[in-house]
Amino acid sequence: MAKISSTVFSLRHFLVLSLALNVSLILRIVYEGEEGHDNSCLKNETGNSISRADFDTKTHNILKSRVVMSSTLSSGNSTCKYHTGSRNKVINLDHGDPTVYERFWRQRGDKSTIIISGWQSMSYFSDVSNICWFLETEFAKEVVRLHTLVGNAVTEGRHIVVGTGSSQLFLAALYALSPQHSPQPINVVCASPYYSSYPSMTDYLKSGLYKWGGNADSYEKEGPYIEVVTSPNNPDGHVRRSKVNRSEGLLLHDLAYYWPQYTPISSPADYDLTLFTLSKTTGHAGMRIGWALVKDKEVAKKMTKFIELNTIGVSKDSQLRAAKVLRAVSDSCEEENSQEGESFFKFSHNLMANRWKQLREVVDSSQLFSLPQFSPAFCNFFNQVVEPQPAFVWLKCEGNVEDCEKFLRAHNIITRSGKHFGVSRKYVRISLLDTDENFNQFVDRLSTIQSL
Ligand SMILES: Cc1ncc(COP(=O)(O)O)c(C=O)c1O
Numbered sequence: 001m002a003k004i005s006s007t008v009f010s011l012r013h014f015l016v017l018s019l020a021l022n023v024s025l026i027l028r029i030v031y032e033g034e035e036g037h038d039n040s041c042l043k044n045e046t047g048n049s050i051s052r053a054d055f056d057t058k059t060h061n062i063l064k065s066r067v068v069m070s071s072t073l074s075s076g077n078s079t080c081k082y083h084t085g086s087r088n089k090v091i092n093l094d095h096g097d098p099t100v101y102e103r104f105w106r107q108r109g110d111k112s113t114i115i116i117s118g119w120q121s122m123s124y125f126s127d128v129s130n131i132c133w134f135l136e137t138e139f140a141k142e143v144v145r146l147h148t149l150v151g152n153a154v155t156e157g158r159h160i161v162v163g164t165g166s167s168q169l170f171l172a173a174l175y176a177l178s179p180q181h182s183p184q185p186i187n188v189v190c191a192s193p194y195y196s197s198y199p200s201m202t203d204y205l206k207s208g209l210y211k212w213g214g215n216a217d218s219y220e221k222e223g224p225y226i227e228v229v230t231s232p233n234n235p236d237g238h239v240r241r242s243k244v245n246r247s248e249g250l251l252l253h254d255l256a257y258y259w260p261q262y263t264p265i266s267s268p269a270d271y272d273l274t275l276f277t278l279s280k281t282t283g284h285a286g287m288r289i290g291w292a293l294v295k296d297k298e299v300a301k302k303m304t305k306f307i308e309l310n311t312i313g314v315s316k317d318s319q320l321r322a323a324k325v326l327r328a329v330s331d332s333c334e335e336e337n338s339q340e341g342e343s344f345f346k347f348s349h350n351l352m353a354n355r356w357k358q359l360r361e362v363v364d365s366s367q368l369f370s371l372p373q374f375s376p377a378f379c380n381f382f383n384q385v386v387e388p389q390p391a392f393v394w395l396k397c398e399g400n401v402e403d404c405e406k407f408l409r410a411h412n413i414i415t416r417s418g419k420h421f422g423v424s425r426k427y428v429r430i431s432l433l434d435t436d437e438n439f440n441q442f443v444d445r446l447s448t449i450q451s452l
Contacts, residue, residue: 103436111328131297158295163291179224189225196416228253235427261348352391403426
């Protein structure tokens with residue numbers, strides 16, 4: 001009797017146990033199916049959340065840097081922020097979408113908020129006495145203030161032309177610099193690796209005024225040409241000067257990344273035509289605001305004409321919002337001196353420094369990849385020697401991997417191949433301006449790729 005009851009008892013237990021195991025298995029599958037969620041969060045000694053999967057020796061160093069970042073930069077959110085995520089999750093770092101700075105702007109709250117009433121910004125016109133008649137005075141004032149404060153561009157004796165992103169200004173500049181009555185389109189060149197959009201933007205509309213002329217390093221044709229100088233360069237982050245250096249050359253400087261978070265500010269840029277963009281300065285790509293500093297009055301007039309014919313000016317709402325954001329950046333720099341908090345550039349510089357540190361640790365521990373090396377230099381803005389820390393990673397696949405983009409895609413990491421930048425497929429460009437979550441997952445994923 002005792003024997004029978006113990007058998008029934010253990011059978012019942014077995015059934016309950018089996019049911020519990022099945023339910024927990026189903027719940028786990030459902031939960032992990034949601035974009036890489038890992039519910040096994042742990043707290044480390046500083047109270048920062050880290051995932052259980054991160055606790056292996058390979059990623060220990062990366063985690064250490066992350067803890068530093070969390071304690072210096074975190075917004076105080078105590079939820080589990082860092083997790084390896086599912087290996088099946090595709091990490092797309094193809095575009096340079098600058099969402100990385102969102103945390104700063106959230107922290108600043110209303111300091112960058114504007115309210116525009118229904119009756120405001122109605123006219124096409126802003127200041128008809130200005131060559132660029134659609135330029136908002138407030139915006140122009142903040143552009144000059146920020147350049148003066150940062151020391152990255154001469155604004156005196158320059159006309160400001162505002163554009164719908166610096167992309168529109170790039171086309172306006174090509175239009176303005178091209179000879180208007182030449183039988184042949186003028187060649188537009190840039191040293192490779194060059195920003196992948198330049199060739200397609202130049203040739204998309206098959207203009208009779210200008211055409212893409214390829215790599216400036218090997219350009220040998222006689223006659224006038226336009227050379228685009230991107231410094232620091234997208235994609236490889238190096239500081240650049242013009243390459244062709246012939247008397248008939250016209251220079252267009254794209255200084256989208258000449259800001260203290262990316263590169264040491266060595267001196268104020270003093271060129272004929274310089275482009276800047278809010279996208280990379282403050283991260284507000286969606287506002288679609290860029291500006292050109294133009295020495296020559298006739299060139300400024302032609303650029304203005306191009307934008308007039310193209311979009312009849314530039315959104316006033318965006319210019320007013322851009323003015324407010326630029327003012328918040330300048331204020332944050334001035335307030336920092338009076339101990340009122342971290343400036344935008346200090347925040348963004350720390351953030352980029354931390355990302356580069358994590359990335360170099362992972363790449364250095366692998367034989368598969370290599371990164372460009374940069375020399376530290378004195379930065380007039382930070383008043384100290386700093387390292388360049390570009391917005392993009394220009395990664396090379398070493399050894400037998402001939403197509404780095406394809407290789408990383410097989411690991412569910414989407415990058416942009418070197419072929420789009422006029423060089424070998426052994427290189428890829430990877431955005432470092434993405435969200436913390438995507439960046440962390442990228443570094444984790446890269447650390448797990450140890451062999452072909
Ligand atoms: C070098 C360079 N110039 C211009 C742009 C375009 O900027 P915008 O968003 O102002 O059109 C980019 C964007 O990635 C860039 O990298």
